[in-house]
Amino acid sequence: MTATTAAHSLTHHPEEAAVRVPLEHYLQGHATDDAAHMRQAFMVSAHIESVREGPLTSWTMEEYCLRFKGTPAADEATRRRTIDAIDIGGTAASARITLVHGAVTFIDYFLLLKTAQGWKIANKAFHAQAS
Structure with a gap:
């Protein structure tokens, strides 16, 4: 996995390192295909949502975790993941991550x-497009 996450600070906020912790678990969950990392990253009540090829997709945390089987992708060595932005306001924050997984960019x-x-990640919304 190539991840450009710790190389430089995106904010001058003292909480940035702490906000990165669940984001790094999320990235590790993808790299290892391990739901345990996702459970560390997300709140139990989190939802993961997207509009992909038409209909709304909305998964509970448990439904999302069922997608991870513990077997990294065959092309894992070529996948790239970056934390692009972090914005922190008190006890709330937002972040944007780009994942290039073969022919699809999320x-x-x-x-x-x-x-x-x-x-903890409270919710995730994503967009998928051809790379």
Whole structure:
């Protein structure tokens, strides 16, 4: 996995490193195809949503985790993932991540909240397009 995530700061906010923790778990979940990372990244109540090829897709956290089988993709070494933006306001934040997975590029938008367990992804919306 190639991830440009820790090379440079995107904000001057003192919480940026803490906000990156669930985002890094998310990236690791994709790289390893391991739902355990996703469960560390997301709030239990999170939803993952997109409009892909027409209809709205909306998954609960558990439905989303069922998609991860623990077997990294055959082309994992060529996949790229970057944290493009982070915006933090108090106990809420947003982030944008780009994932280039072979012939498909995903643009992911996250809403995060600072909880008693640390920062967690509250919801994700994404767009998929041909690379």
